[in-house]
Amino acid sequence: MQRIALLFLILGLNCIAAGAAEHSTACGSMQLAYYELGTLYYRHADGSYTGIDKDVVEEVAKRSGCKFDTVLESRVRIWTQLKNNTLDMSVSGIPTPEREKFAEFIPYFSTRNYIxxxxxxxxxxLSMAGFLNDANLKVAVIKSFKHGPKFDEWLEKLWAQKRVYEASDIDSLLRLFLARRVDAIIALPTVWQPLLKKEEINKQVHLFDWAPQDSIVHGLIVSKERVSKARRDLLRKAIYSMADDGTLEQIFTRHMGSKLAQELRYDGPRF
Known part of the structure:
Protein backbone atom coordinates (compact mmCIF):
# COMPACT_ATOMS: atom_id res chain seq x y z
CA MET A 1 0.00 0.00 0.00
CA GLN A 2 2.83 2.38 0.85
CA ARG A 3 4.45 1.71 -2.54
CA ILE A 4 1.14 2.39 -4.32
CA ALA A 5 0.62 5.61 -2.36
CA LEU A 6 4.16 6.68 -3.16
CA LEU A 7 3.59 5.91 -6.84
CA PHE A 8 0.44 8.05 -6.92
CA LEU A 9 2.29 10.86 -5.15
CA ILE A 10 5.10 10.78 -7.72
CA LEU A 11 2.61 10.71 -10.59
CA GLY A 12 0.73 13.63 -9.05
CA LEU A 13 3.89 15.69 -8.67
CA ASN A 14 4.88 14.92 -12.25
CA CYS A 15 1.46 16.10 -13.46
CA ILE A 16 1.81 19.35 -11.51
CA ALA A 17 5.30 19.90 -12.90
CA ALA A 18 4.11 19.14 -16.42
CA GLY A 19 1.22 21.53 -16.00
CA ALA A 20 3.52 24.29 -14.78
CA ALA A 21 5.90 23.68 -17.67
CA GLU A 22 2.99 23.76 -20.13
CA HIS A 23 1.75 27.07 -18.60
CA SER A 24 5.20 28.64 -18.88
CA THR A 25 5.58 27.79 -22.56
CA ALA A 26 2.01 27.75 -23.89
CA CYS A 27 1.84 31.49 -24.52
CA GLY A 28 5.11 31.77 -26.44
CA SER A 29 6.73 35.05 -27.48
CA MET A 30 5.16 38.29 -28.61
CA GLN A 31 6.68 41.50 -29.87
CA LEU A 32 5.68 44.45 -27.71
CA ALA A 33 6.45 48.11 -28.43
CA TYR A 34 6.95 50.71 -25.71
CA TYR A 35 6.89 54.46 -26.27
CA GLU A 36 8.47 57.13 -24.06
CA LEU A 37 6.00 59.29 -22.19
CA GLY A 38 6.14 60.73 -18.69
CA THR A 39 6.01 58.16 -15.90
CA LEU A 40 4.70 55.46 -18.25
CA TYR A 41 8.12 54.72 -19.74
CA TYR A 42 11.18 56.88 -19.13
CA ARG A 43 14.95 56.74 -19.05
CA HIS A 44 17.14 56.90 -15.97
CA ALA A 45 20.33 58.96 -15.94
CA ASP A 46 22.31 55.73 -16.48
CA GLY A 47 20.39 55.03 -19.69
CA SER A 48 18.19 52.22 -18.36
CA TYR A 49 14.42 52.41 -18.68
CA THR A 50 11.71 52.21 -16.05
CA GLY A 51 8.07 53.25 -15.69
CA ILE A 52 4.53 52.09 -15.04
CA ASP A 53 4.20 50.28 -18.36
CA LYS A 54 7.50 48.44 -17.94
CA ASP A 55 6.54 47.23 -14.46
CA VAL A 56 3.08 46.17 -15.66
CA VAL A 57 4.46 44.20 -18.61
CA GLU A 58 7.09 42.44 -16.52
CA GLU A 59 4.45 41.37 -13.97
CA VAL A 60 2.10 40.20 -16.74
CA ALA A 61 4.95 38.05 -18.10
CA LYS A 62 5.39 36.37 -14.70
CA ARG A 63 1.69 35.64 -14.28
CA SER A 64 0.79 34.63 -17.83
CA GLY A 65 3.88 32.69 -18.86
CA CYS A 66 4.12 34.91 -21.95
CA LYS A 67 7.49 36.21 -23.14
CA PHE A 68 7.73 39.72 -24.54
CA ASP A 69 10.37 40.83 -27.04
CA THR A 70 10.32 44.58 -26.50
CA VAL A 71 11.25 47.48 -28.75
CA LEU A 72 11.05 51.25 -28.38
CA GLU A 73 8.95 53.02 -31.03
CA SER A 74 7.08 56.27 -31.69
CA ARG A 75 3.34 56.28 -31.06
CA VAL A 76 2.63 57.01 -34.72
CA ARG A 77 4.64 53.98 -35.88
CA ILE A 78 3.05 51.78 -33.21
CA TRP A 79 -0.49 52.54 -34.37
CA THR A 80 0.52 52.10 -38.01
CA GLN A 81 2.11 48.72 -37.32
CA LEU A 82 -0.85 47.51 -35.27
CA LYS A 83 -3.28 48.56 -37.98
CA ASN A 84 -1.14 46.83 -40.63
CA ASN A 85 -0.86 43.65 -38.52
CA THR A 86 2.93 43.86 -38.21
CA LEU A 87 3.07 44.24 -34.41
CA ASP A 88 1.63 42.05 -31.66
CA MET A 89 1.18 44.45 -28.75
CA SER A 90 1.72 47.83 -27.18
CA VAL A 91 0.87 49.55 -23.90
CA SER A 92 -1.37 52.21 -22.32
CA GLY A 93 -3.55 52.65 -25.39
CA ILE A 94 -6.91 54.39 -25.52
CA PRO A 95 -9.65 52.42 -27.29
CA THR A 96 -11.70 54.00 -30.07
CA PRO A 97 -14.17 52.35 -32.49
CA GLU A 98 -11.58 52.56 -35.28
CA ARG A 99 -8.80 51.03 -33.17
CA GLU A 100 -11.04 48.26 -31.87
CA LYS A 101 -11.39 46.95 -35.43
CA PHE A 102 -7.82 45.62 -35.30
CA ALA A 103 -6.94 45.48 -31.59
CA GLU A 104 -8.34 44.30 -28.28
CA PHE A 105 -7.81 46.53 -25.25
CA ILE A 106 -7.20 45.14 -21.76
CA PRO A 107 -7.70 48.05 -19.33
CA TYR A 108 -5.38 48.60 -16.38
CA PHE A 109 -5.76 52.28 -15.50
CA SER A 110 -8.08 55.21 -16.02
CA THR A 111 -7.36 58.92 -15.73
CA ARG A 112 -8.26 62.29 -17.24
CA ASN A 113 -6.55 65.28 -18.82
CA TYR A 114 -5.67 68.54 -17.12
CA ILE A 115 -4.82 71.93 -18.62
CA LEU A 126 -8.61 80.54 -16.63
CA SER A 127 -11.85 78.79 -17.55
CA MET A 128 -12.69 76.61 -20.53
CA ALA A 129 -15.35 79.02 -21.79
CA GLY A 130 -13.20 82.10 -21.21
CA PHE A 131 -10.25 80.60 -23.09
CA LEU A 132 -12.53 79.67 -25.99
CA ASN A 133 -13.96 83.19 -26.20
CA ASP A 134 -10.53 84.86 -26.56
CA ALA A 135 -9.52 84.44 -30.20
CA ASN A 136 -5.88 85.23 -29.38
CA LEU A 137 -5.36 82.23 -27.11
CA LYS A 138 -3.95 78.98 -28.53
CA VAL A 139 -3.42 75.46 -27.24
CA ALA A 140 -1.04 72.63 -28.19
CA VAL A 141 -1.73 68.89 -28.15
CA ILE A 142 0.23 65.76 -29.00
CA LYS A 143 -0.70 64.28 -32.35
CA SER A 144 -3.08 61.26 -32.27
CA PHE A 145 -3.87 61.67 -28.56
CA LYS A 146 -7.45 61.36 -27.34
CA HIS A 147 -8.40 63.85 -24.63
CA GLY A 148 -11.80 62.77 -23.28
CA PRO A 149 -15.34 63.92 -24.20
CA LYS A 150 -15.25 67.40 -22.67
CA PHE A 151 -11.80 68.35 -23.94
CA ASP A 152 -12.42 66.84 -27.39
CA GLU A 153 -15.60 68.91 -27.80
CA TRP A 154 -13.70 72.04 -26.73
CA LEU A 155 -10.77 71.27 -29.04
CA GLU A 156 -13.09 70.75 -32.00
CA LYS A 157 -14.22 74.38 -31.69
CA LEU A 158 -10.62 75.57 -31.41
CA TRP A 159 -9.59 73.50 -34.45
CA ALA A 160 -12.32 75.23 -36.46
CA GLN A 161 -10.71 78.57 -35.52
CA LYS A 162 -7.16 77.33 -36.30
CA ARG A 163 -6.10 77.78 -32.69
CA VAL A 164 -4.62 74.31 -32.10
CA TYR A 165 -0.98 73.32 -32.60
CA GLU A 166 0.05 69.67 -32.92
CA ALA A 167 3.31 68.34 -31.52
CA SER A 168 4.89 64.97 -32.25
CA ASP A 169 5.89 64.27 -28.63
CA ILE A 170 5.94 65.74 -25.13
CA ASP A 171 9.30 67.48 -25.61
CA SER A 172 8.02 69.32 -28.69
CA LEU A 173 4.80 70.15 -26.85
CA LEU A 174 6.74 71.64 -23.95
CA ARG A 175 8.97 73.67 -26.26
CA LEU A 176 5.92 75.27 -27.86
CA PHE A 177 4.60 76.18 -24.43
CA LEU A 178 7.84 77.52 -22.95
CA ALA A 179 8.56 79.53 -26.11
CA ARG A 180 5.06 81.04 -25.67
CA ARG A 181 3.90 80.03 -29.08
CA VAL A 182 0.85 78.61 -27.30
CA ASP A 183 -0.93 79.63 -24.12
CA ALA A 184 -1.89 76.18 -22.89
CA ILE A 185 -1.11 72.49 -23.20
CA ILE A 186 -3.27 69.48 -22.29
CA ALA A 187 -1.69 66.61 -20.39
CA LEU A 188 -2.46 63.56 -18.28
CA PRO A 189 -1.08 63.21 -14.73
CA THR A 190 1.41 60.64 -16.03
CA VAL A 191 2.86 63.50 -18.10
CA TRP A 192 2.48 66.64 -15.97
CA GLN A 193 3.51 65.05 -12.66
CA PRO A 194 7.20 64.64 -13.63
CA LEU A 195 7.17 67.99 -15.45
CA LEU A 196 6.02 69.90 -12.38
CA LYS A 197 8.88 68.44 -10.35
CA LYS A 198 11.19 70.67 -12.39
CA GLU A 199 11.41 74.07 -10.73
CA GLU A 200 11.96 75.97 -13.98
CA ILE A 201 8.66 74.59 -15.32
CA ASN A 202 6.67 74.59 -12.09
CA LYS A 203 7.17 78.32 -11.55
CA GLN A 204 5.77 79.12 -15.00
CA VAL A 205 2.51 77.17 -15.01
CA HIS A 206 -0.89 76.89 -13.41
CA LEU A 207 -2.55 73.46 -13.38
CA PHE A 208 -6.35 73.30 -13.73
CA ASP A 209 -8.79 70.38 -13.68
CA TRP A 210 -11.33 71.47 -16.31
CA ALA A 211 -12.88 68.05 -16.94
CA PRO A 212 -13.23 66.25 -13.59
CA GLN A 213 -16.03 64.07 -14.92
CA ASP A 214 -13.96 62.69 -17.80
CA SER A 215 -12.45 59.21 -17.58
CA ILE A 216 -10.00 57.96 -20.16
CA VAL A 217 -9.33 54.23 -20.01
CA HIS A 218 -5.88 52.95 -20.95
CA GLY A 219 -5.03 49.33 -21.62
CA LEU A 220 -2.74 46.81 -23.21
CA ILE A 221 -3.24 46.95 -26.97
CA VAL A 222 -3.29 43.45 -28.44
CA SER A 223 -3.54 42.61 -32.13
CA LYS A 224 -6.65 40.59 -32.94
CA GLU A 225 -5.03 39.23 -36.09
CA ARG A 226 -1.65 38.19 -34.67
CA VAL A 227 -2.52 37.16 -31.09
CA SER A 228 -4.95 34.29 -30.52
CA LYS A 229 -7.95 34.63 -28.24
CA ALA A 230 -6.42 32.05 -25.89
CA ARG A 231 -3.31 34.19 -25.45
CA ARG A 232 -5.38 37.36 -25.09
CA ASP A 233 -7.34 35.63 -22.32
CA LEU A 234 -4.08 34.81 -20.51
CA LEU A 235 -3.07 38.47 -20.62
CA ARG A 236 -6.49 39.60 -19.43
CA LYS A 237 -6.45 37.13 -16.52
CA ALA A 238 -3.02 38.41 -15.46
CA ILE A 239 -4.10 42.07 -15.51
CA TYR A 240 -7.26 41.40 -13.52
CA SER A 241 -5.37 39.40 -10.91
CA MET A 242 -2.95 42.32 -10.56
CA ALA A 243 -5.88 44.66 -9.95
CA ASP A 244 -7.49 42.32 -7.43
CA ASP A 245 -4.41 41.79 -5.25
CA GLY A 246 -3.30 45.44 -5.27
CA THR A 247 -0.24 44.99 -7.49
CA LEU A 248 -1.38 47.60 -10.02
CA GLU A 249 -1.88 50.22 -7.33
CA GLN A 250 1.56 49.40 -5.91
CA ILE A 251 3.07 50.03 -9.34
CA PHE A 252 1.19 53.32 -9.73
CA THR A 253 2.28 54.44 -6.25
CA ARG A 254 5.91 53.62 -7.02
CA HIS A 255 5.95 56.03 -9.95
CA MET A 256 3.22 58.56 -9.10
CA GLY A 257 2.78 58.66 -5.33
CA SER A 258 -0.21 57.39 -3.36
CA LYS A 259 -2.63 60.24 -4.14
CA LEU A 260 -2.37 60.05 -7.93
CA ALA A 261 -2.18 56.25 -7.76
CA GLN A 262 -5.75 56.20 -6.44
CA GLU A 263 -6.85 58.41 -9.32
CA LEU A 264 -5.40 55.91 -11.80
CA ARG A 265 -7.35 52.94 -10.41
CA TYR A 266 -9.61 51.34 -13.02
CA ASP A 267 -13.01 50.35 -11.61
CA GLY A 268 -14.87 49.90 -14.89
CA PRO A 269 -16.44 46.80 -16.45
CA ARG A 270 -14.43 43.67 -17.16
CA PHE A 271 -15.07 42.07 -20.50
Whole structure:
Protein backbone atom coordinates (compact mmCIF):
# COMPACT_ATOMS: atom_id res chain seq x y z
CA MET A 1 0.00 0.00 0.00
CA GLN A 2 2.83 2.38 0.85
CA ARG A 3 4.45 1.71 -2.54
CA ILE A 4 1.14 2.39 -4.32
CA ALA A 5 0.62 5.61 -2.36
CA LEU A 6 4.16 6.68 -3.16
CA LEU A 7 3.59 5.91 -6.84
CA PHE A 8 0.44 8.05 -6.92
CA LEU A 9 2.29 10.86 -5.15
CA ILE A 10 5.10 10.78 -7.72
CA LEU A 11 2.61 10.71 -10.59
CA GLY A 12 0.73 13.63 -9.05
CA LEU A 13 3.89 15.69 -8.67
CA ASN A 14 4.88 14.92 -12.25
CA CYS A 15 1.46 16.10 -13.46
CA ILE A 16 1.81 19.35 -11.51
CA ALA A 17 5.30 19.90 -12.90
CA ALA A 18 4.11 19.14 -16.42
CA GLY A 19 1.22 21.53 -16.00
CA ALA A 20 3.52 24.29 -14.78
CA ALA A 21 5.90 23.68 -17.67
CA GLU A 22 2.99 23.76 -20.13
CA HIS A 23 1.75 27.07 -18.60
CA SER A 24 5.20 28.64 -18.88
CA THR A 25 5.58 27.79 -22.56
CA ALA A 26 2.01 27.75 -23.89
CA CYS A 27 1.84 31.49 -24.52
CA GLY A 28 5.11 31.77 -26.44
CA SER A 29 6.73 35.05 -27.48
CA MET A 30 5.16 38.29 -28.61
CA GLN A 31 6.68 41.50 -29.87
CA LEU A 32 5.68 44.45 -27.71
CA ALA A 33 6.45 48.11 -28.43
CA TYR A 34 6.95 50.71 -25.71
CA TYR A 35 6.89 54.46 -26.27
CA GLU A 36 8.47 57.13 -24.06
CA LEU A 37 6.00 59.29 -22.19
CA GLY A 38 6.14 60.73 -18.69
CA THR A 39 6.01 58.16 -15.90
CA LEU A 40 4.70 55.46 -18.25
CA TYR A 41 8.12 54.72 -19.74
CA TYR A 42 11.18 56.88 -19.13
CA ARG A 43 14.95 56.74 -19.05
CA HIS A 44 17.14 56.90 -15.97
CA ALA A 45 20.33 58.96 -15.94
CA ASP A 46 22.31 55.73 -16.48
CA GLY A 47 20.39 55.03 -19.69
CA SER A 48 18.19 52.22 -18.36
CA TYR A 49 14.42 52.41 -18.68
CA THR A 50 11.71 52.21 -16.05
CA GLY A 51 8.07 53.25 -15.69
CA ILE A 52 4.53 52.09 -15.04
CA ASP A 53 4.20 50.28 -18.36
CA LYS A 54 7.50 48.44 -17.94
CA ASP A 55 6.54 47.23 -14.46
CA VAL A 56 3.08 46.17 -15.66
CA VAL A 57 4.46 44.20 -18.61
CA GLU A 58 7.09 42.44 -16.52
CA GLU A 59 4.45 41.37 -13.97
CA VAL A 60 2.10 40.20 -16.74
CA ALA A 61 4.95 38.05 -18.10
CA LYS A 62 5.39 36.37 -14.70
CA ARG A 63 1.69 35.64 -14.28
CA SER A 64 0.79 34.63 -17.83
CA GLY A 65 3.88 32.69 -18.86
CA CYS A 66 4.12 34.91 -21.95
CA LYS A 67 7.49 36.21 -23.14
CA PHE A 68 7.73 39.72 -24.54
CA ASP A 69 10.37 40.83 -27.04
CA THR A 70 10.32 44.58 -26.50
CA VAL A 71 11.25 47.48 -28.75
CA LEU A 72 11.05 51.25 -28.38
CA GLU A 73 8.95 53.02 -31.03
CA SER A 74 7.08 56.27 -31.69
CA ARG A 75 3.34 56.28 -31.06
CA VAL A 76 2.63 57.01 -34.72
CA ARG A 77 4.64 53.98 -35.88
CA ILE A 78 3.05 51.78 -33.21
CA TRP A 79 -0.49 52.54 -34.37
CA THR A 80 0.52 52.10 -38.01
CA GLN A 81 2.11 48.72 -37.32
CA LEU A 82 -0.85 47.51 -35.27
CA LYS A 83 -3.28 48.56 -37.98
CA ASN A 84 -1.14 46.83 -40.63
CA ASN A 85 -0.86 43.65 -38.52
CA THR A 86 2.93 43.86 -38.21
CA LEU A 87 3.07 44.24 -34.41
CA ASP A 88 1.63 42.05 -31.66
CA MET A 89 1.18 44.45 -28.75
CA SER A 90 1.72 47.83 -27.18
CA VAL A 91 0.87 49.55 -23.90
CA SER A 92 -1.37 52.21 -22.32
CA GLY A 93 -3.55 52.65 -25.39
CA ILE A 94 -6.91 54.39 -25.52
CA PRO A 95 -9.65 52.42 -27.29
CA THR A 96 -11.70 54.00 -30.07
CA PRO A 97 -14.17 52.35 -32.49
CA GLU A 98 -11.58 52.56 -35.28
CA ARG A 99 -8.80 51.03 -33.17
CA GLU A 100 -11.04 48.26 -31.87
CA LYS A 101 -11.39 46.95 -35.43
CA PHE A 102 -7.82 45.62 -35.30
CA ALA A 103 -6.94 45.48 -31.59
CA GLU A 104 -8.34 44.30 -28.28
CA PHE A 105 -7.81 46.53 -25.25
CA ILE A 106 -7.20 45.14 -21.76
CA PRO A 107 -7.70 48.05 -19.33
CA TYR A 108 -5.38 48.60 -16.38
CA PHE A 109 -5.76 52.28 -15.50
CA SER A 110 -8.08 55.21 -16.02
CA THR A 111 -7.36 58.92 -15.73
CA ARG A 112 -8.26 62.29 -17.24
CA ASN A 113 -6.55 65.28 -18.82
CA TYR A 114 -5.67 68.54 -17.12
CA ILE A 115 -4.82 71.93 -18.62
CA UNK A 116 -1.53 73.72 -18.01
CA UNK A 117 -1.64 77.51 -18.45
CA UNK A 118 0.97 80.24 -18.16
CA UNK A 119 0.95 81.83 -14.72
CA UNK A 120 0.33 85.27 -16.22
CA UNK A 121 -2.75 84.09 -18.11
CA UNK A 122 -5.50 86.77 -18.00
CA UNK A 123 -8.27 85.90 -15.54
CA UNK A 124 -10.81 85.38 -18.31
CA UNK A 125 -8.62 82.63 -19.80
CA LEU A 126 -8.61 80.54 -16.63
CA SER A 127 -11.85 78.79 -17.55
CA MET A 128 -12.69 76.61 -20.53
CA ALA A 129 -15.35 79.02 -21.79
CA GLY A 130 -13.20 82.10 -21.21
CA PHE A 131 -10.25 80.60 -23.09
CA LEU A 132 -12.53 79.67 -25.99
CA ASN A 133 -13.96 83.19 -26.20
CA ASP A 134 -10.53 84.86 -26.56
CA ALA A 135 -9.52 84.44 -30.20
CA ASN A 136 -5.88 85.23 -29.38
CA LEU A 137 -5.36 82.23 -27.11
CA LYS A 138 -3.95 78.98 -28.53
CA VAL A 139 -3.42 75.46 -27.24
CA ALA A 140 -1.04 72.63 -28.19
CA VAL A 141 -1.73 68.89 -28.15
CA ILE A 142 0.23 65.76 -29.00
CA LYS A 143 -0.70 64.28 -32.35
CA SER A 144 -3.08 61.26 -32.27
CA PHE A 145 -3.87 61.67 -28.56
CA LYS A 146 -7.45 61.36 -27.34
CA HIS A 147 -8.40 63.85 -24.63
CA GLY A 148 -11.80 62.77 -23.28
CA PRO A 149 -15.34 63.92 -24.20
CA LYS A 150 -15.25 67.40 -22.67
CA PHE A 151 -11.80 68.35 -23.94
CA ASP A 152 -12.42 66.84 -27.39
CA GLU A 153 -15.60 68.91 -27.80
CA TRP A 154 -13.70 72.04 -26.73
CA LEU A 155 -10.77 71.27 -29.04
CA GLU A 156 -13.09 70.75 -32.00
CA LYS A 157 -14.22 74.38 -31.69
CA LEU A 158 -10.62 75.57 -31.41
CA TRP A 159 -9.59 73.50 -34.45
CA ALA A 160 -12.32 75.23 -36.46
CA GLN A 161 -10.71 78.57 -35.52
CA LYS A 162 -7.16 77.33 -36.30
CA ARG A 163 -6.10 77.78 -32.69
CA VAL A 164 -4.62 74.31 -32.10
CA TYR A 165 -0.98 73.32 -32.60
CA GLU A 166 0.05 69.67 -32.92
CA ALA A 167 3.31 68.34 -31.52
CA SER A 168 4.89 64.97 -32.25
CA ASP A 169 5.89 64.27 -28.63
CA ILE A 170 5.94 65.74 -25.13
CA ASP A 171 9.30 67.48 -25.61
CA SER A 172 8.02 69.32 -28.69
CA LEU A 173 4.80 70.15 -26.85
CA LEU A 174 6.74 71.64 -23.95
CA ARG A 175 8.97 73.67 -26.26
CA LEU A 176 5.92 75.27 -27.86
CA PHE A 177 4.60 76.18 -24.43
CA LEU A 178 7.84 77.52 -22.95
CA ALA A 179 8.56 79.53 -26.11
CA ARG A 180 5.06 81.04 -25.67
CA ARG A 181 3.90 80.03 -29.08
CA VAL A 182 0.85 78.61 -27.30
CA ASP A 183 -0.93 79.63 -24.12
CA ALA A 184 -1.89 76.18 -22.89
CA ILE A 185 -1.11 72.49 -23.20
CA ILE A 186 -3.27 69.48 -22.29
CA ALA A 187 -1.69 66.61 -20.39
CA LEU A 188 -2.46 63.56 -18.28
CA PRO A 189 -1.08 63.21 -14.73
CA THR A 190 1.41 60.64 -16.03
CA VAL A 191 2.86 63.50 -18.10
CA TRP A 192 2.48 66.64 -15.97
CA GLN A 193 3.51 65.05 -12.66
CA PRO A 194 7.20 64.64 -13.63
CA LEU A 195 7.17 67.99 -15.45
CA LEU A 196 6.02 69.90 -12.38
CA LYS A 197 8.88 68.44 -10.35
CA LYS A 198 11.19 70.67 -12.39
CA GLU A 199 11.41 74.07 -10.73
CA GLU A 200 11.96 75.97 -13.98
CA ILE A 201 8.66 74.59 -15.32
CA ASN A 202 6.67 74.59 -12.09
CA LYS A 203 7.17 78.32 -11.55
CA GLN A 204 5.77 79.12 -15.00
CA VAL A 205 2.51 77.17 -15.01
CA HIS A 206 -0.89 76.89 -13.41
CA LEU A 207 -2.55 73.46 -13.38
CA PHE A 208 -6.35 73.30 -13.73
CA ASP A 209 -8.79 70.38 -13.68
CA TRP A 210 -11.33 71.47 -16.31
CA ALA A 211 -12.88 68.05 -16.94
CA PRO A 212 -13.23 66.25 -13.59
CA GLN A 213 -16.03 64.07 -14.92
CA ASP A 214 -13.96 62.69 -17.80
CA SER A 215 -12.45 59.21 -17.58
CA ILE A 216 -10.00 57.96 -20.16
CA VAL A 217 -9.33 54.23 -20.01
CA HIS A 218 -5.88 52.95 -20.95
CA GLY A 219 -5.03 49.33 -21.62
CA LEU A 220 -2.74 46.81 -23.21
CA ILE A 221 -3.24 46.95 -26.97
CA VAL A 222 -3.29 43.45 -28.44
CA SER A 223 -3.54 42.61 -32.13
CA LYS A 224 -6.65 40.59 -32.94
CA GLU A 225 -5.03 39.23 -36.09
CA ARG A 226 -1.65 38.19 -34.67
CA VAL A 227 -2.52 37.16 -31.09
CA SER A 228 -4.95 34.29 -30.52
CA LYS A 229 -7.95 34.63 -28.24
CA ALA A 230 -6.42 32.05 -25.89
CA ARG A 231 -3.31 34.19 -25.45
CA ARG A 232 -5.38 37.36 -25.09
CA ASP A 233 -7.34 35.63 -22.32
CA LEU A 234 -4.08 34.81 -20.51
CA LEU A 235 -3.07 38.47 -20.62
CA ARG A 236 -6.49 39.60 -19.43
CA LYS A 237 -6.45 37.13 -16.52
CA ALA A 238 -3.02 38.41 -15.46
CA ILE A 239 -4.10 42.07 -15.51
CA TYR A 240 -7.26 41.40 -13.52
CA SER A 241 -5.37 39.40 -10.91
CA MET A 242 -2.95 42.32 -10.56
CA ALA A 243 -5.88 44.66 -9.95
CA ASP A 244 -7.49 42.32 -7.43
CA ASP A 245 -4.41 41.79 -5.25
CA GLY A 246 -3.30 45.44 -5.27
CA THR A 247 -0.24 44.99 -7.49
CA LEU A 248 -1.38 47.60 -10.02
CA GLU A 249 -1.88 50.22 -7.33
CA GLN A 250 1.56 49.40 -5.91
CA ILE A 251 3.07 50.03 -9.34
CA PHE A 252 1.19 53.32 -9.73
CA THR A 253 2.28 54.44 -6.25
CA ARG A 254 5.91 53.62 -7.02
CA HIS A 255 5.95 56.03 -9.95
CA MET A 256 3.22 58.56 -9.10
CA GLY A 257 2.78 58.66 -5.33
CA SER A 258 -0.21 57.39 -3.36
CA LYS A 259 -2.63 60.24 -4.14
CA LEU A 260 -2.37 60.05 -7.93
CA ALA A 261 -2.18 56.25 -7.76
CA GLN A 262 -5.75 56.20 -6.44
CA GLU A 263 -6.85 58.41 -9.32
CA LEU A 264 -5.40 55.91 -11.80
CA ARG A 265 -7.35 52.94 -10.41
CA TYR A 266 -9.61 51.34 -13.02
CA ASP A 267 -13.01 50.35 -11.61
CA GLY A 268 -14.87 49.90 -14.89
CA PRO A 269 -16.44 46.80 -16.45
CA ARG A 270 -14.43 43.67 -17.16
CA PHE A 271 -15.07 42.07 -20.50
Missing amino acids: LLHRDMPVHG
